[in-house]
Amino acid sequence: MRKRVNALAEQLLETLEQQGYRSTSPRRAVAQVIANQDKHFTAENLREQLPSLGRATIFRSLKLFVETGVLCRVLLEDGDLHYQLSHRGHHHHLLCVECGSSQDLLGCDIEELLQQTSASHGFELSGHWLEVYGRCRSCSKSESSAELAAV
Amino acid sequence: MRKRVNALAEQLLETLEQQGYRSTSPRRAVAQVIANQDKHFTAENLREQLPSLGRATIFRSLKLFVETGVLCRVLLEDGDLHYQLSHRGHHHHLLCVECGSSQDLLGCDIEELLQQTSASHGFELSGHWLEVYGRCRSCSKSESSAELAAV
């Protein structure tokens, strides 16, 4: 599994290089860490794991990885902004309000619905932002077991 | 028109009172100002218009008006958070990226679509956040005229 992670980290760097950015050692370190992350994380989380990097560098590389499509931003229900490895291209997230896990919603089937609704308001659609909140499978499962136990 | 605004402002305050909050003079001032606003605005805008109020009071009353359903938050495409008089109940916004105007989208017809999609991922939907970006009727009109003119 370690090997896989390194492979992923290298892939992320390649994406940068392909877009003309240098592969510096801070960026390699950041790529390592985000490849290891299995949940969405904050800039602060990243900083804790890379205390030797300058703070500005952390923010700069986050921004860069977002711009190059490696990371995406995730808006939590409480308004907090997190980052997460991105499936390239437009997609949305199912965010579990219980355990904080997130699942990607790949096909964006609301686009055409939105298109219609917008048009009917004389509005020329150019984009949208959607986050979906709820309970993931395992959390709703354990909640129902808890309910049973409580009876 | 001034009379109407006052009527609106009073309505906003009544909403607070009905929910057990006191009608204080800072809150009356804030209600006046937000009733006068015809676009979404920031905490800072509010502060400029009410320089005599304490900064914390501005933020506290914004929060309160949001909680009581008088204001809603609007997430701009660049990530900025604005406030705006709210239609009560769940709704979304059509935000013009050109002129910054916003239009409410009242019927939330994506709910059932989302419900299905979530269910198919084993996800128990509890809420969502959606903002729609594009060009409003008058902006797309003037853009097409500009195009014609440029030929």
Place this chain on the structure above:
DNA sequence: ATCATAAAAGATACCTGGTCTCATTAAGAG
């Protein structure tokens, strides 16, 4: 009308997440 009490205000310190500046370092193309 007065009073007691709890809520709210205001000043101000603090916090989080992020940008700017500027001097220094290091990729990487030639």
Place this chain on the structure above:
DNA sequence: CTCTTAATGAGACCAGGTATCTTTTATGAT
């Protein structure tokens, strides 16, 4: 290997918002 330019790190700064504490004020009970 050298040169150029991008990138880094330190640190000041900024925006938006919260916490703490003391003083003020709205409101319900007398």
